[in-house]
Amino acid sequence: MGKNSLTRRDFMRLGAGAAALGAAAKVTVLEPSTLWASPRPVPPSDTIRFGIIGTGVEGCSLLHSTLPISGVECVAAADLYDSRHIAAKEALGGKEIETTRDYRRILDRKDIDAVIVATPDHWHRKAVIDVVEAGKDIYCEKPMSHSVEDGLAMVEAIQKNKKMCTVGSQRVSSILYHKAKEIWDSGKLGMVDTIMAAWDRNTDSGAWVYPIPPDANDKTIDWNTWLGEAPKRPYDVVRFFRWRCYKDYGAGLAGDLFVHLLSGIHHITGTNMPPQRALSTGNLYHYKDGREFPDLLWTMYDYPNYQLVLRCNHNNSEEGEFFGFYGKKGTMTIRGSTLTFKPQGPYETPEDYSVFGWPAKLRNEYYAKWWKDHPAPEPGKFQVKEDEEVYTPPPGYSDMTDHLANFFHSVRTRQPVVENEVFGHHTAIGCHMSNQSYFTKTVAVWDPGTRKIKS
Numbered sequence: 429m430g431k432n433s434l435t436r437r438d439f440m441r442l443g444a445g446a447a448a449l450g451a452a453a454k455v456t457v458l459e460p461s462t463l464w465a466s467p468r469p470v471p472p473s474d475t476i477r478f479g480i481i482g483t484g485v486e487g488c489s490l491l492h493s494t495l496p497i498s499g500v501e502c503v504a505a506a507d508l509y510d511s512r513h514i515a516a517k518e519a520l521g522g523k524e525i526e527t528t529r530d531y532r533r534i535l536d537r538k539d540i541d542a543v544i545v546a547t548p549d550h551w552h553r554k555a556v557i558d559v560v561e562a563g564k565d566i567y568c569e570k571p572m573s574h575s576v577e578d579g580l581a582m583v584e585a586i587q588k589n590k591k592m593c594t595v596g597s598q599r600v601s602s603i604l605y606h607k608a609k610e611i612w613d614s615g616k617l618g619m620v621d622t623i624m625a626a627w628d629r630n631t632d633s634g635a636w637v638y639p640i641p642p643d644a645n646d647k648t649i650d651w652n653t654w655l656g657e658a659p660k661r662p663y664d665v666v667r668f669f670r671w672r673c674y675k676d677y678g679a680g681l682a683g684d685l686f687v688h689l690l691s692g693i694h695h696i697t698g699t700n701m702p703p704q705r706a707l708s709t710g711n712l713y714h715y716k717d718g719r720e721f722p723d724l725l726w727t728m729y730d731y732p733n734y735q736l737v738l739r740c741n742h743n744n745s746e747e748g749e750f751f752g753f754y755g756k757k758g759t760m761t762i763r764g765s766t767l768t769f770k771p772q773g774p775y776e777t778p779e780d781y782s783v784f785g786w787p788a789k790l791r792n793e794y795y796a797k798w799w800k801d802h803p804a805p806e807p808g809k810f811q812v813k814e815d816e817e818v819y820t821p822p823p824g825y826s827d828m829t830d831h832l833a834n835f836f837h838s839v840r841t842r843q844p845v846v847e848n849e850v851f852g853h854h855t856a857i858g859c860h861m862s863n864q865s866y867f868t869k870t871v872a873v874w875d876p877g878t879r880k881i882k883s
């Protein structure tokens with residue numbers, strides 16, 4: 429055999445080594461203009477006027493994200509904390525709009541077509557129902573509901589009033605997730621039985637310990653209205669700004685972060701149902717500041733065709749935001765804004781493990797036959813397949829702008845939205861099941877007959 433020729437076995441080792449070295453895969457930068465959410469000209473007569481209820485952290489971010497979208501205009505904002513009226517105008521680049529504590533003033537305006545609801549979760553139900561009953565389309569922040577009952581009432585009201593609804597897990601409009609869906613739909617992963625996702629953060633801000641602005645007090649904030657249908661209690665500025673920590677207003681890690689993971693996974697896999705069962709574990713290890721939710725949460729979910737494991741950890745951020753889809757023919761991961769597809773197999777290799785329990789004669793006969801049946805390619809005809817695929821969006825890409833653009837496009841055209849109320853309801857149920865299992869220390873089961881979570 430010549431000095432430079434390789435046996436088939438050498439070739440296979442080389443191939444495995446090259447893959448392990450990760451022979452620098454070409455990164456494809458995705459093109460936003462191929463998607464229908466990208467900027468498109470809109471005649472002035474088709475401008476959609478919208479209002480917003482809740483202009484805190486997320487509300488301001490949403491307002492700012494609408495600026496690149498053609499043919500939409502924010503004309504009014506409601507918030508219960510006066511400084512947020514100023515923040516809303518600033519988020520719109522200094523635009524003068526009507527601001528009010530009373531969102532009814534927005535609902536009464538005939539020139540408003542659509543309303544964004546970005547209040548804490550415990551206000552979503554009432555605000556959304558009021559919006560659609562006032563004849564406006566609705567963009568409701570995630571998690572859509574604060575309870576299963578809230579979600580059912582919201583779906584019913586939206587459908588009864590025939591309104592467009594988008595729920596605000598913006599990743600379902602992301603070009604990166606569309607690419608992931610394309611790979612999933614192509615069947616390249618083969619049968620997928622396992623999906624894992626994590627969203628880990630290790631900062632006080634990541635754990636919702638937000639600083640409290642110095643002008644916040646019971647004069648600048650309408651505390652009693654903010655409480656809504658939650659139990660009455662004296663003014664509490666910590667609860668106002670860090671509401672995610674308390675059951676009366678939020679849903680902890682599940683409602684804040686699992687919902688994004690679930691929405692992404694449901695979208696990519698074409699799932700539109702609640703999980704069948706959920707089993708959670710976790711604990712409150714570090715943030716012992718009176719909060720009612722854990723700072724580490726794991727949930728294992730059953731779906732008809734795959735098992736899903738989710739984790740959020742406030743005390744280590746190494747994994748960041750991660751999704752893994754593990755298939756018989758390949759693995760797809762999303763790490764932050766990088767999507768990777770890596771094929772697996774087919775493995776044309778002779779057995780080299782169990783045959784060491786055979787006598788040498790039989791083993792050698794087995795190898796001789798295997799190599800006869802699988803002849804090595806001619807020298808010079810070896811092919812090293814470099815078929816790992818890597819995708820990323822271009823710098824500055826905003827899935828939030830795309831998500832809002834998709835919503836406004838649907839408001840204008842009445843075409844179906846990307847993430848409607850039923851989809852949002854189903855992912856929110858997954859969050860409620862996670863919490864129910866965590867707090868009751870039992871398996872939470874979704875009962876489609878009674879539309880309730882059983883333990």
Ligand SMILES: NC(=O)c1ccc[n+]([C@@H]2O[C@H](COP(=O)([O-])OP(=O)(O)OC[C@H]3O[C@@H](n4cnc5c(N)ncnc54)[C@H](O)[C@@H]3O)[C@@H](O)[C@H]2O)c1
Pocket residue numbers: 481482483484485486487506507508509512529531546547548549551569570571596597598653654668669671683684
């Ligand atoms: N999609 C995302 O990535 C994302 C990110 C952050 C937050 N969110 C969601 O957005 C929502 C708001 O979160 P946030 O961080 O902005 O909270 P926040 O506390 O910063 O802001 C909420 C605002 O709503 C106002 N508000 C409450 N009830 C109101 C009412 N009845 N009328 C008028 N204003 C009212 C409050 O005064 C407050 O300023 C939550 O549902 C949250 O889960 C989504």
